[in-house]
Amino acid sequence: xxxxQLLYSLAGVGLFGIGLRxxxxxxxxxxxxxxxxVCGAGVFLIFIAIAYGxxxxxxxxxxxxxxxxxxxxxxxxxxxxxxxxxxxxALNDE
Amino acid sequence: MNDAIIxxxxxxxxxxxxxxxxxxxxxxxxxxxxxxxxxxxxxxVAQVYQYGPVNHAxxxxxxxxxxxxxxxxxxxxxxxxxxIVISAATFYAGAYFTDPVKRxxxxxxxxxxxxxxxxxxxxxxxxxxxxxxxxxxxSAVALTALSDNRAALQAAIRYLxxxxxxxLVFLAxxxxxxxxxxTLDLVALSNKVQAEPLSQVAFGLMTAGLxxxxxxxPLHFWLPSAxxxxxxxxxxxxxALVVKVAVYILLRLWVDVFDLVLTPLSAxxxxxxxxxxxxxxxxxxxxxxxxxxxxxxxxxxxxxxxFIFLPLIVALPEGPVQDAAFxxxxxxxxxxxxxxxxxxLSAGVIQQYCGHDRIAELGGTARALPLTTFVIxxxxxxxxxxxxxxxxxxxxxxxxxxxQAGQWWxxxxxxxxxxxxxAYVFRILGYAFxxxxxxxxxxxxxxxxxxxxxxxxxxxxxLGLGSFELWDFVAQHSEFLRG
Amino acid sequence: MIExxxxxxxxxxxxLLLALAWTTCSTQDVKRAVTLFIAMGLLLAIVWARLKAxxxxxxxxxxxxxxxxxxxxxxxxxxxxxMVSHRSTLIEGIINSLTLVLTILMSxxxxxxxxxxxxxxxxxxxxxxxxxxxxxxxxxxxLLNYRAYDTLLELAVVLTAVLTVLTLNEKRVDYEFSSxxxxxxxxxxxxxxxxxxxxxxxxxxxxxxxxxxxxxxLAAAMILLQLAYPSRRQEFNNSLLKIxxxxxxxxxxxxxxxxxxLNDDFLAFTPAWAGTLILIIETAATVSIAxxxxxxxxxxxxxxxxxxxxxxxxxAENGGAG
Numbered sequence: 001x002x003x004x005q006l007l008y009s010l011a012g013v014g015l016f017g018i019g020l021r022x023x024x025x026x027x028x029x030x031x032x033x034x035x036x037x038v039c040g041a042g043v044f045l046i047f048i049a050i051a052y053g054x055x056x057x058x059x060x061x062x063x064x065x066x067x068x069x070x071x072x073x074x075x076x077x078x079x080x081x082x083x084x085x086x087x088x089x090a091l092n093d094e
Numbered sequence: 095m096n097d098a099i100i101x102x103x104x105x106x107x108x109x110x111x112x113x114x115x116x117x118x119x120x121x122x123x124x125x126x127x128x129x130x131x132x133x134x135x136x137x138x139v140a141q142v143y144q145y146g147p148v149n150h151a152x153x154x155x156x157x158x159x160x161x162x163x164x165x166x167x168x169x170x171x172x173x174x175x176x177x178i179v180i181s182a183a184t185f186y187a188g189a190y191f192t193d194p195v196k197r198x199x200x201x202x203x204x205x206x207x208x209x210x211x212x213x214x215x216x217x218x219x220x221x222x223x224x225x226x227x228x229x230x231x232x233s234a235v236a237l238t239a240l241s242d243n244r245a246a247l248q249a250a251i252r253y254l255x256x257x258x259x260x261x262l263v264f265l266a267x268x269x270x271x272x273x274x275x276x277t278l279d280l281v282a283l284s285n286k287v288q289a290e291p292l293s294q295v296a297f298g299l300m301t302a303g304l305x306x307x308x309x310x311x312p313l314h315f316w317l318p319s320a321x322x323x324x325x326x327x328x329x330x331x332x333x334a335l336v337v338k339v340a341v342y343i344l345l346r347l348w349v350d351v352f353d354l355v356l357t358p359l360s361a362x363x364x365x366x367x368x369x370x371x372x373x374x375x376x377x378x379x380x381x382x383x384x385x386x387x388x389x390x391x392x393x394x395x396x397x398x399x400x401f402i403f404l405p406l407i408v409a410l411p412e413g414p415v416q417d418a419a420f421x422x423x424x425x426x427x428x429x430x431x432x433x434x435x436x437x438x439l440s441a442g443v444i445q446q447y448c449g450h451d452r453i454a455e456l457g458g459t460a461r462a463l464p465l466t467t468f469v470i471x472x473x474x475x476x477x478x479x480x481x482x483x484x485x486x487x488x489x490x491x492x493x494x495x496x497x498q499a500g501q502w503w504x505x506x507x508x509x510x511x512x513x514x515x516x517a518y519v520f521r522i523l524g525y526a527f528x529x530x531x532x533x534x535x536x537x538x539x540x541x542x543x544x545x546x547x548x549x550x551x552x553x554x555x556x557l558g559l560g561s562f563e564l565w566d567f568v569a570q571h572s573e574f575l576r577g
Numbered sequence: 578m579i580e581x582x583x584x585x586x587x588x589x590x591x592x593l594l595l596a597l598a599w600t601t602c603s604t605q606d607v608k609r610a611v612t613l614f615i616a617m618g619l620l621l622a623i624v625w626a627r628l629k630a631x632x633x634x635x636x637x638x639x640x641x642x643x644x645x646x647x648x649x650x651x652x653x654x655x656x657x658x659x660m661v662s663h664r665s666t667l668i669e670g671i672i673n674s675l676t677l678v679l680t681i682l683m684s685x686x687x688x689x690x691x692x693x694x695x696x697x698x699x700x701x702x703x704x705x706x707x708x709x710x711x712x713x714x715x716x717x718x719x720l721l722n723y724r725a726y727d728t729l730l731e732l733a734v735v736l737t738a739v740l741t742v743l744t745l746n747e748k749r750v751d752y753e754f755s756s757x758x759x760x761x762x763x764x765x766x767x768x769x770x771x772x773x774x775x776x777x778x779x780x781x782x783x784x785x786x787x788x789x790x791x792x793x794x795l796a797a798a799m800i801l802l803q804l805a806y807p808s809r810r811q812e813f814n815n816s817l818l819k820i821x822x823x824x825x826x827x828x829x830x831x832x833x834x835x836x837x838x839l840n841d842d843f844l845a846f847t848p849a850w851a852g853t854l855i856l857i858i859e860t861a862a863t864v865s866i867a868x869x870x871x872x873x874x875x876x877x878x879x880x881x882x883x884x885x886x887x888x889x890x891x892x893a894e895n896g897g898a899g
Contacts, residue, residue: 003691004587004628005691006687006688006691007587007588007591008587008591008624008628009273009687009691010684010687011591011594011595012269013680013683013684013687014595014598014680015594015595015598016266016680016683017676017677017679017680017683018595018598018599018602019598019602020259020263020676020679021602021672021673021676022602022603023255023259024672024676025669025672028607029251029255030607030610030611030649030652030653031602031605031607031610032255033255033649034601034602034610034611034614034649035601035602036255036258036259036262037614037645038598038601038602038614038617039259039262040262040265041598041617041621041641042266042598043262043265043266043269045621045624046266046269046270046273046687047269047272048624048625048628048630048633049628050269050272050273051628051630051698052628052629053698053700055583055629058629058700058704058715059628059629059630059700060698060699060700060703061699061700061703061715061716061718061719062698062699062700062703062719062724063272064630064632064633064716064719065716065719065720065724065727066221066727067630067633068632068633068636068716068720068787068789069221069225069720069727069728069731070265071633071636071637071640071641072636072640072731072734072735072789072866073225073228073731073734074641074645075640075641075644075645075648075870076232076734076735076737076738076739076873077228077232077254077258077738078645078648078649079648079738079739079742079873079874080232080235080236080254080737080738080741080742081251081254081255081258082648082649082652082876083741083742083745083746083873083876084235084239084247084250084251084254084741084745085251085652086652086745086746086749086876087239087242087247087745087746088244088247088248088251090746090747091242091243091244091247092244096841097837100834100837100843104830104833104834104843107733107826107830108827108830110733111823111826111827111830114740114819114822114823115816115819115820115823152725152726152842152843152844152845153722153723153725153842153843153844153845153846154842154845155702155706155723156702156706158699158702159699159702159703159706159723160723160724161724161726161727195883198883199740199744199883202740203737203740203741206733206736206737209730209733210733213730221724221727222724222726222727222730225727225730225731225734226730228734229730229733229734229737232734232737232738232741233737235741236737236740236741239741239745266683270683270686270687270690273687273690273691274690274693276698276699277699290689290693291685291686291689291690292686292687292689292690292693294686295682295683295685295686296686298682299683
């Protein structure tokens, strides 16, 4: 059986690809944002898959910290993008 | 005096926090913070000059466990340029923003931008680079949106989307690198990375992400609207600094980490895109109707010149010729930084006093704003590449390197680019010196015009005449180019 | 046998994850996309737990699914459904093939990478230095000691985003509908969330948890309050809010600079004090993160935010009315 590392890394690559495709295709800001977050989730999954060492062994904590930072950065960027979108709508309505 | 490396990041950060709380004194806080950070950057350059590259492992943990900050000739010079431009733009911004609400919004974000720039230039860790890139992107977008009109918001949203995409692609590369090599430290990686599939794909990903951030053709489409619709001091920082540091990271990665992975073909590809950028950007600049849009397209072209250096540096053998090409790249980047920021600050002055920045309607500006027009002419000289500007020397070495590397085909591109640049600069000056009543009365606004003047002088005179010191400095104190 | 079960579990998780991602990204209906995205976030939390990353599972559930979900849901409140959002077929074809090629290339790289990697990971140095780091949770050690500088910059990112959100828009008109059921539940949930948040902050030193999870949970409690009692608009003192926002980075910086004066190295904690210092930093960071995320959700300028200090004080004195 393929190792868990390989399985989850490939899953991460898959998520990255799916998110990337949707980011490039969507016009609407919100859908693009979701796609970017999916893309980010893919990268995070690659990191955590690398960190995983098996059920008994402790996982490498450095990628965990990196991904935690990444999640926080992602939510901040999402909040900012949504606010910008709202402001543009307000300006368009004027 | 390792502390200067910390202070140059910590002072603007403290300044940003304090300016949130005490928004009434924010401009004073910003000016003081930036001047202090400028002093720190001078100390860093002096330290590198005397003792060579500085490596500071934060926390003194063993390699790879912690994050290290590095300053060598390349990064410290760029840091110094960055702080000079920021300080000048800070003085200008104090006068530019008259609305107290806008001022309260501007200063904390502006100081965050400074933190991001400095932290990025001094970073020695791949993931830390990602975080600084994100901080840089978010603060740049926030500052762009300050103009608060439809064009600015649209440009800001596009800038944010593209920026996030670029960062994520870059991060994917970082993930692959960690997978293969188990460390994020740039120094450690420079010894470990070989040419094999993982590193090659990571190389491609990181390069792609950075190309988005540096707005190389054809990934430049987000730049013109963003730089044109941002407030003038912000545009100055965006064109002069924000895109430059992305090129810096790319250069650092290519030469330090991926030197065994990169191929002449990849360098040639980027060089070709750079050549297209030069011609396309210059042509679009000539067509532009607005001053700031013209300047933004000119930035696209100038970034193209920087990328033309890549295939030459890769092709040339190690030695003084390669060093010269490298330093010429740095010189062009510096000169453009000063010249473009001076240009944008002047465009801001014109926009404020004419009420618009449409080039065709700038008649009479030379009479009304003589100093500003002079600054535009000076920075125009640096943009075209006339002596004694730094760009002249840069292009000179670019041409001679092309011949020495046997890649003569870059020379016509440089020639066409320079001709087009001459055309678009003289177009503005032609209108400015022409008849018309764009402003109405003669104005001399020292506080607003002098910073731009100083920047333009840097570009045109000081860098050109002082370039030999720069040559020695870079050649002796770069961490790379040493195999 | 156990191996086989695990493999089936893993493959199911992965397939489910990819399916959720695909439907999230390809649907045109905004409301459906957001719902699927939140579901995917929760599934990701399960994946993190499976991959022995409990800190991350907590963070993903609270921040990735919870806070992001709340932000997105309030953003789509007034969205028209079913707006077509695709490009021309030719460009679509190019994008599809490019991403497919990239995915294949990356998979190939991953395959090679996992085979060739010399297995050098940073877990050994982390563990060996753990006694000196002041905490026993390795992730906290990395986040707040070894790579504390990254965390400092990350807090700066959060601040930048919140500043933008705060100043960009008018105060948003939120869901005005609330029910007695929600209010009743909130009366139980909010104290529970607050206590759990405090627990997560404390326990982060030696078990999964930490400032980010705690701060986000606190923010979730505040958001819940806002949802349950929408008409009760509390006007906070804006100066206080600004200080709360800033105190995380401020404490972090001051501790770091103090250590620099003592130990000649920024953010180099003296081993004897490391645990206490980290706790202090984490507490301040929790407060800032909670304030930031709550304000980011509420969106828009609080009343009096942009007046000078004098004016905001007078507004707070006069009290806010709804």
